[in-house]
Amino acid sequence: MSDELSVVEFDGDEAVAEAIAGIEDSKRTRSGLFRGAGALAGVGAFAALLPRSASARSGGSKANDVKILNYALTLEYLEAAFYAEALRVGGYTGAVGRFASVVASHEATHVATLKGVLGSKAVKSPSFDFKGTTRKWSTFLRTAKVLEDTGVAAYQGQAPLIHQNAVLGPAGAILAVEARHAAWVRDLLYAGKSVKPAPEAFSTPMSMSQVLSAVKQTGFIKS
Secondary structure (H helix, E strand, O other): OOOOOOOOOOOOOOOOOOOOOOOOOOOOOOOOOOOOHHHOOOHHHHHOOOOOOOOEOOOOOHHHHHHHHHHHHHHHHHHHHHHHHHHHHOOOOHHHHHHHHHHHHHHHHHHHHHHHHHHHHOOOOOOEOOOOOOOOHHHHHHHHHHHHHHHHHHHHHHHHHOOEHHHHHHHHHHHHHHHHHHHHHHHHHOOOOOOOOOOOOOOOOOOHHHHHHHHHHHOOEOO
């Protein structure tokens, strides 16, 4: 059996039986994670936040960019809360402690940045229950790996749909950092084993419905 865990094979190690499952079912409801984001109005206020010289890409719309940004913000809320809890309850030191601290800071910055761009259009953070996955270093790292992999796939899946270059640039910058997080956690989790920090030559994107369905299956989001 390979040491490498895929997004759909995550074993929560006595905390969550499956953190990511059912991603093939793209028809599942999005309401559990993404309430109200598709019904955002007043896009003109959001457009005013972008530079006047910002160019647009073919396809998509400014309204859809708001939806994508709120989708990204919800995922960043999840990651930021996960790492913040790990710092509070995990008591991690050494290499794992440094990973938790640095990534917690990154995710909090991502949240603040996306909220700053969206302004009044930003969705509120859900409440979370990470089911004990932050209390044991091995479970923490395994869960972090799945969350980072999912984050990379989520940003990658939305990149071709972003209309404004002023939105695509920051999204791409966050994607690059999430990919580094994914490699870093693999290096910690599989130290001394044959698993590579960068396992494949190409990364596979996930659609919004796939990601929302997968995250819903973790049970981490309470409301």
